[in-house]
Amino acid sequence: MTSEQNGKARATLIGFSAVALWALLALFTVGAQPVPALQLNAMCFAIGGLIGVVWLAATGSFAILRSVPLRVYAFGTAGLFGYHYLYFSALSLAPPAEAGLIAYLWPLLIVLFSGLLPGERLRAGHILGALIAFGGAALIVAKGGISASSDALPGYALAFLCALTWSGYSLVSRRFGAVPTAAVTVYCLATSVLALGAHLAIEETIWPATTLGWTSVLALGLGPVGLAFFTWDIGVKRxxxxxxxxxSYAAPLLSTLALILAGFATATPMIIVAAAMIAAGAFLAAIAGRRR
Incomplete structure (x- = not known):
């Protein structure tokens, strides 16, 4: 394996650490209840942004932020804030299972549209693997069944826009490969400000009532809604x-396993089937990626 291949494999592994962190999102969100969604985002993205500030201060790298064009900051902020705002809006207008499943089309869209990127080639194994993995994720996300309703069409539309937003953010980030990952610091802080404004406009402020609640908020900001966006940036760029x-379809599986271990969910045979499908899909995509 060449040094370039080693670097790509290492960046992929770093990117997957974001998926592993996002698997803890549901667990910590349960612990942070009853904090409203937008308020929670404002708090957590502020913590995530502070991670970047501390890192930049420790490395003396603040100057690097001046080299990033304003349009890139606007793009990154729109990606992070837009995805989360659309996601929570979709879940408020449509049944969570259906809306969540539609929103979770983003990994499949990343795979399908990646062939448009310079130096990338989309193969049949990539598509088949993504479809199989999506099927495994669907078993978990829509475990309560699907009952489509015309009244929920606005929510479904927002969920699809949500999927387009995150897949677009991830793919365009690849085109901005020269932009330093430190820019994610600004994305997070700007997203926190926008989320705070949206929260004050439409939500009632409710603070965590227990030590567990505050600990969950801190954990969210340090991991799933903080460090994860920095490692994802490295993964999609390199x-x-x-x-x-x-x-990425391993996220709902790992999330369910985390809830099971914490006692918030029960293990079922469906989990084993879903795990097998997600693993098979990732294996097919890996094999396709090795072919030249």
Whole structure:
């Protein structure tokens, strides 16, 4: 394996660490209840942004932020804030299972549209692997069944826009490969400000009532809504984006396993089937990525 291949594999692994962190999102969100969604985002993205500030201060790298064009900051902020605002709006207008499943089309869209990126080639194995993994994720996300309703069409539309937003953010980030990952610091802080404004406009402020609640908010800001966006940036810019997209379907599986271990969910045979499908899909995508 060449040094370039080693670097790509390492970046892919770093990117997948974001998926592993996002698997803890549901667990910590349960612990942070009853904090409203937008308020929670404002708090957590502020913590995530502070991670970047501390890192920049420790490395003396603040000057690097001046080299980033304002349009890139606007793009990154729109990606992070837009995705989360659309996601929570979709879940408020449509049944969570259906809306969540539609929103979770983003890994499949990453795989499908990655062939448009310079130096990337989309193969049949990538598509098949992503579809199989999506099927495994669907078993978990829509475990309560699907009952489509015309009244929920606005929510479904927002969920699809949500999927387009995150897949677009991830793919365009690859085109901005020269932009330093430090820019994510600004994305997070700006998203926190926008989320705060939206919260004050439409939500009632409710603070965590227990030590567990505050600990959950801190954990969210440090991991799933903080460090994860920095490692995802590295992965989509320098890693195997097709494999990363397919492997992202492990997030709902890992999330369910975390809830089971914490006692918030029960293990079922469906989990085993879903795990097998997600693993098979990732394997197919990995094999396709090795072919030249």
């Amino acid at each position: 890693g195997d984006i097709q494999l990363l997209g397919t492997a």
